[in-house]
Amino acid sequence: MQQTPRANRPHIAVFGRRNVGKSTLINTLTNQELALVSDVPGTTTDPVYKSMELLPLGPVVMIDTAGIDDVGSLGKLRIKKTREVIRRTDLAILVIDPFHGAGNYEKDLYNKLQDNNIPVVVVINKIDRVKGIKQDLLDKVKLLFGVTPIKVSAHSGTGIEELREVLVNRVPRDHEQPHIIGDLIDEGDTVILVTPIDSAAPKGRLILPQVQTLRDILDNHGMGLVVKETELEGALKTLREKPRLVVTDSQVFGLVSKIVPEDIYLTGFSILFARYKGDLMKYLEGVAKLENLRPGDKILIAEACTHRRQPDDIGTVKLPGWIRSRICNEVKFDLVSGREYPDNLEQYDLVLHCAGCMLNRKEVLSRLKEANTSGVPVVNYGMAIAYLHGILDRALKPFGEAYQTWKGYRK
Structure with missing residues (x-):
């Protein structure tokens, strides 16, 4: 792997009405032309995912979404896609501007984000286009969301550094678990990883759970021995000491369980990931x-x-x-x-x-x-x-x- 996998990066999604500057904000935050920008409302249709570095936070996935006020039959489908993004959002940026203001669209979305325990950063964009943000807009934002918004200009860059600092501090630290297997082993322990190589295996590489498990073993000063199921019995005989754990691909669970002695712990990659990604x-x-x-x-x-x-x-x-x-x-x-x-x-x-x-x-x-x-x-x-x-x-x-x-x- 040459970069942090997308699934292990915190996902930061940008929400708001059409033409409030969501795409421009992403481009300015990342110092890259990641998102298509246009003055035509509704330029962003389906959610757009971009893996990139957001300094000083590090590897993230930025998600540009369609406007929550899209109209027509296609607009409803786009809004549905936007709402589906909530499932995978670790941190949300809710963008409003002095011209559209904030109302039921924003409040409804905010409530859904809150229901899913997603922290929300509220941003007022396009401050370069007005002489000053009216007090009634600030009051309404505080009333709707209970927070003081960050005022930025995605066009000129005003307020962007402050926004970056807030994002770094608000990204949940539990967006991933600290270990796949590292908490189950001690320094110097040997772990055997059983990885079948069949017609479904990707050519020239191992699948992601196998690679990530091996990396976690190394990060925790263990020793990883990778074998096919056909070499497992021989590998066990060559070891001077029994391994702390054998981890197998699920599809050969039955075979591997017959080879590994009962006094050696045995589990599967999928079970390791049951707790790493979900809830065991x-x-x-x-x-x-x-x-x-x-x-x-x-x-x-x-x-x-x-x-x-x-x-x-x-x-x-x-x-x-x-x-x-x-x-x-x-x-x-x-x-x-x-x-x-x-x-x-x-x-x-x-x-x-x-x-x-x-x-x-x-x-x-x-x-x-x-x-x-x-x-x-x-x-x-x-x-x-x-x-x-x-x-x-x-x-x-x-x-x-x-x-x-x-x-x-x-x-």
């Missing part, structure tokens, strides 16, 4: 539902990436096959991928979600929250596969609290 305890509730599926139940399979499907694809072929053969044959499946995530989750009995390595943590947690609000449990691929192969107890042992909670469920 919440996923346990999904496992409880998984084992109690009934005929006619409906499962949503949600994948964060869009990839070329293989004949034995894990999400669309293997998992549905295992569920039908080992739990209940008469269940139904729907699939969404990429940024898709339905609003009507109530129609499902369970969400079966991928590890979420291509999503930032905020979006994974937002998806979990939406499912929870709809009364639908969620389980991720790795935990489901471990359960279906009868080894979830073992795969959870490295995670003390989750393991004890699961034992309580089993009782």
Whole structure:
């Protein structure tokens, strides 16, 4: 990896009505021509994502959104896309200007951001075009949002340094967890990473969870040994001391569990990412539902990436096959991928979600929250596969609290 992955960068989204200067503000903040700028209202249609450096904060993703006051049938679709951005926003910039002011559009958006625990920085732009900001606008902003706005000119650069400093201080420090695996090992520990190389593996590289897990091992002064499942038994024999942990790709969980002795901790990349990107305890509730599926139940399979499907694809072929053969044959499946995530989750009995390595943590947690609000449990691929192969107890042992909670469920 030559740069920080997009999913590990804080996502800063810029919201506001059409033509308040959102795109110009992004360009000025970043000192780059990242966003298309025009005096024509509605130039920005779909949300635009740009990975870049915002000094002194560092690597971020800036999101330019369509106007929240867009009109017509296409305008409604654009507003819907803008609202979907909230799922993945770590910090929001709400832009108003002296000409449009602030009202119901802004207040409605602000309330939705607050409901999702997203910090909001309110900005009054285009101060270079007026002699002074009228007091009644400042009073209205304070009344609507309870904050004093930052006054800037994206055109001249006035107030931009102050805005940068505020952004640095307001970005949530928990936009990602500190460790994938580092808190489970001590300095000098050996960790074996089992990484199958099949027709679905990207040519010439490992997949992101494998690379990031290896990096976290090295960052915490551990030693990582990467092998295919066919070399695992030989690797275990060559070690003078047993490894602290073996981490495997979920699709070979069953095979690996038979090779690794019971006195060695074993878990999966997907389970590591269940807590790194999401909420391991919440996923346990999904496992409880998984084992109690009934005929006619409906499962949503949600994948964060869009990839070329293989004949034995894990999400669309293997998992549905295992569920039908080992739990209940008469269940139904729907699939969404990429940024898709339905609003009507109530129609499902369970969400079966991928590890979420291509999503930032905020979006994974937002998806979990939406499912929870709809009364639908969620389980991720790795935990489901471990359960279906009868080894979830073992795969959870490295995670003390989750393991004890699961034992309580089993009782």
